[in-house]
Amino acid sequence: MAAERGHRVRLIERQAELGGQFRLAAGQPERGEIAQLLTWYQAQLERHQVRIELRREITADEIRQSGADAVILASGSRPDRDGFQRALMHLDRLPGADQDNVCTIHDVLDGSVIPGTNVLLLDDIDGWWPASGTALHLAAQRHMVTVATASEKAAGKLDNSLTGDTTRARFMKMGVEVLLATAVEKWQGNTATLVNLYTGDREERDFDSLVLACTNSPDTALADALADAPMPVHVLGDATAPRTAHMAIYEGRMAARAL
Numbered sequence: 001m002a003a004e005r006g007h008r009v010r011l012i013e014r015q016a017e018l019g020g021q022f023r024l025a026a027g028q029p030e031r032g033e034i035a036q037l038l039t040w041y042q043a044q045l046e047r048h049q050v051r052i053e054l055r056r057e058i059t060a061d062e063i064r065q066s067g068a069d070a071v072i073l074a075s076g077s078r079p080d081r082d083g084f085q086r087a088l089m090h091l092d093r094l095p096g097a098d099q100d101n102v103c104t105i106h107d108v109l110d111g112s113v114i115p116g117t118n119v120l121l122l123d124d125i126d127g128w129w130p131a132s133g134t135a136l137h138l139a140a141q142r143h144m145v146t147v148a149t150a151s152e153k154a155a156g157k158l159d160n161s162l163t164g165d166t167t168r169a170r171f172m173k174m175g176v177e178v179l180l181a182t183a184v185e186k187w188q189g190n191t192a193t194l195v196n197l198y199t200g201d202r203e204e205r206d207f208d209s210l211v212l213a214c215t216n217s218p219d220t221a222l223a224d225a226l227a228d229a230p231m232p233v234h235v236l237g238d239a240t241a242p243r244t245a246h247m248a249i250y251e252g253r254m255a256a257r258a259l
């Protein structure tokens with residue numbers, strides 16, 4: 001929108017492709033429309049002659065010296081790796097979360113980690129897409145998938161977008177097991193200690209890998225370093241608080257209109 005309104009725009013991205021975390025969403029089963037949306041954005045950027053620089057990590061010093069009249073920071077968020085669960089507030093981190101057989105849904109979706117056959121997916125986000133879509137992705141890759149969620153309904157968060165029922169049906173068809181009202185208290189070796197949040201009953205079960213689907217943390221490094229920048233800096237999207245793509249798109253439009 002900034003380019004459409006006549007501004008000269010440079011878009012800098014450290015990855016080889018544009019799209020950020022939404023490109024990971026596009027790789028989940030049956031979510032190809034997201035890839036189409038990203039392709040549409042790419043075409044719009046070319047049409048409005050936005051200068052795109054990929055595989056380039058920009059620093060705060062470079063931004064200060066860039067001569068830009070304004071900066072829009074959409075540096076996003078990153079997955080936490082400590083396995084903190086809202087249902088177990090007394091634990092800062094999941095004991096054992098630092099083991100080699102623990103990874104995040106980002107690691108799975110970007111292909112940097114291939115978990116073992118029998119996977120426990122810790123869902124601390126009420127079955128939202130990063131958790132449920134990754135469970136389906138792993139099941140489609142022939143992993144045995146068990147989801148442990150503090151929620152009382154599988155894929156409950158997807159009811160907001162009317163995709164809860166279809167996702168629960170796909171869980172059943174693909175053999176994804178869901179343990180409701182369950183938190184993971186400990187991960188030791190290959191053994192998870194699962195706790196039922198109603199009864200407090202504990203059960204130990206073995207898995208090859210633990211995949212974390214927990215809340216992200218905003219990437220504020222650039223925003224913090226540019227707090228006293230000589231030009232206006234607009235911070236938006238997950239960099240302010242990890243939320244949704246539509247909030248990032250909306251805030252991007254608002255920032256472009258304010259330039």
Ligand SMILES: Cc1cc2nc3c(=O)[nH]c(=O)nc-3n(C[C@H](O)[C@H](O)[C@H](O)COP(=O)(O)OP(=O)(O)OC[C@H]3O[C@@H](n4cnc5c(N)ncnc54)[C@H](O)[C@@H]3O)c2cc1C
Nearest residue numbers: 014020021022025057058075076077237238243244245246
């Ligand atoms: C699997 C999955 C499924 C999802 N499904 C949905 C969904 O269905 N609906 C929905 O609304 N949201 C969904 N989301 C959330 C959505 O993807 C994010 O909220 C959204 O991508 C946030 O956009 P953003 O641009 O703020 O940040 P990000 O997507 O995190 O992008 C930030 C970008 O900035 C780049 N960057 C950071 N620092 C630098 C630097 N110094 N130099 C160069 N580049 C840098 C990063 O490489 C990254 O590409 C999903 C997320 C995931 C992971």
